[in-house]
Amino acid sequence: MYLLMKNLILSILVLFSALETHATIQTQTVDYQQGGTTLEGFLAYDDTISGKRPGVLIVHQWMGLTDYEKMRAKMLAQIGYVAFCADIYGKGNQPQSIKEAGALAGKYKSDRKLLRDRVNAGLDELKSNDLVDPTRVAAIGYCFGGTTVLELARSGADLNGVVSFHGGLDSPTPADGKNIKCKVLALAGANDPFQKPDDLAAFEKEMRDSGVDWQIVFYGGAVHAFTQFDVDKYNLPGAKYNEKADKRSWQAMKDFFAEIF
Amino acid sequence: MYLLMKNLILSILVLFSALETHATIQTQTVDYQQGGTTLEGFLAYDDTISGKRPGVLIVHQWMGLTDYEKMRAKMLAQIGYVAFCADIYGKGNQPQSIKEAGALAGKYKSDRKLLRDRVNAGLDELKSNDLVDPTRVAAIGYCFGGTTVLELARSGADLNGVVSFHGGLDSPTPADGKNIKCKVLALAGANDPFQKPDDLAAFEKEMRDSGVDWQIVFYGGAVHAFTQFDVDKYNLPGAKYNEKADKRSWQAMKDFFAEIF
Numbered sequence A, B: 001m002y003l004l005m006k007n008l009i010l011s012i013l014v015l016f017s018a019l020e021t022h023a024t025i026q027t028q029t030v031d032y033q034q035g036g037t038t039l040e041g042f043l044a045y046d047d048t049i050s051g052k053r054p055g056v057l058i059v060h061q062w063m064g065l066t067d068y069e070k071m072r073a074k075m076l077a078q079i080g081y082v083a084f085c086a087d088i089y090g091k092g093n094q095p096q097s098i099k100e101a102g103a104l105a106g107k108y109k110s111d112r113k114l115l116r117d118r119v120n121a122g123l124d125e126l127k128s129n130d131l132v133d134p135t136r137v138a139a140i141g142y143c144f145g146g147t148t149v150l151e152l153a154r155s156g157a158d159l160n161g162v163v164s165f166h167g168g169l170d171s172p173t174p175a176d177g178k179n180i181k182c183k184v185l186a187l188a189g190a191n192d193p194f195q196k197p198d199d200l201a202a203f204e205k206e207m208r209d210s211g212v213d214w215q216i217v218f219y220g221g222a223v224h225a226f227t228q229f230d231v232d233k234y235n236l237p238g239a240k241y242n243e244k245a246d247k248r249s250w251q252a253m254k255d256f257f258a259e260i261f
Helices: A002-020 A067-078 A098-109 A112-127 A144-154 A174-179 A197-210 A243-260 B002-020 B067-078 B098-109 B112-127 B144-154 B174-179 B197-210 B243-260
Strands: A025-034 A037-046 A053-059 A082-085 A132-142 A161-165 A183-189 A214-219 B025-034 B037-046 B053-059 B082-085 B132-142 B161-165 B183-189 B214-219
Touching (some): A025 A067, A037 A067, A053 A144, A098 A144, A112 A144, A132 A144, A132 A243, A161 A243, B037 B067, B053 B112, B053 B144, B067 B082, B067 B132, B082 B112, B112 B132, B144 B161, B144 B174, B144 B183, B174 B197, B214 B243
Parallel strands (some): A053 A082, A053 A132, B053 B082, B053 B132, B132 B161, B183 B214
Antiparallel strands (some): A025 A037, B025 B037
């Protein structure tokens, strides 16, 4: 009897949920500034939700802010967050080739001070949004963006957590681990050929020595860029989409958010 | 309006769920046999659920089948599974001290053939239960039990997945990795002093080389036995309960089950 009633009620609930999915996800391009440079971000949220809600910053991979990150922003908006894609490279500085992407990502990876300033500008922009509860904020990043959100944490930024998806893990300034105030989740391909074992060991040592609340997941069979469904078009050895690892890592992120928000 | 209706319906649903929690979890001790030895297992299920459902085998830590594993069985029954705690050591062979536990666990760890036979007997017992859908079965294990469920997988057993909670990871017969038909999830303390790095590397190599669908999660700050709330009573250096890692690993197991069942 209970089961019958429960099923009936569940059916009604599913119907209402279906009606709700007609909600349009609102998106907009947002210009903001850092150190005299104009950056072009991208905002996504569900306008049927009222009131402040958690905010998620998304940091792009080495090709800059592309449709891929915008899709992730919309996916996050669909599950109730305000999502904001940061722009690290600057408006109009989208790389046109892998070579240009390598040069730009390299520039920021070797100037961590500038990288931290850029990503913090994105975080500030997100937190100042009227729809965002600034006490419930996280940052996620893909590849280059994964490295970047870890630098955001090391900068001492005030947020609840960071998630790196197949980010390059290293530890250029191990002492900065002690600045980390947020929880750290690293999601990695167990077969990622771009991840140098020594860098990984140094990252883990930094996390351990700093007493950070950290976790790392390795997905068997996954190589670099395993969440990027469009990566195969670059024909880059060692980088490949992996649907299983993509879904599992998205679930791991959702569990992490459920814990920290 | 939708939101109001949805909240109303959700409230009714919560009420029914609350009524449902009055369901008694049924438990029973089950004697079964392997190679002429009587083993004493423990079964738990929710008798308000009708029909066949997924089954989960639980393999104990080195102290044998204790109230800890029985609690996990009841927790699994509460979320809808038929849970069966295997007995590896045999009826009446419960270790009375850490010394005895070490000797017994050591005996089975050095006789993997016997260990596989024992754990397979438990799996068969679970699968033959009328409430279990034998096409949806997994095995989980703690410490010694984690090592054991990996041997179950290597034996070529027909099940959907195995989960090791702080199990000793090693690879005594790497060629047997190719027998693994199920998915593998290893949940490990990032600071577990009992996990030898060489053994871990060998385990990972076996998984990689065999093309197994595997994942490993390391929980920062967690040492050995991080899910065992009662481990502190043994005052064992390097083994400690860690509530955060306990909750996260339980969630990881639930996500895994949602995928494989």
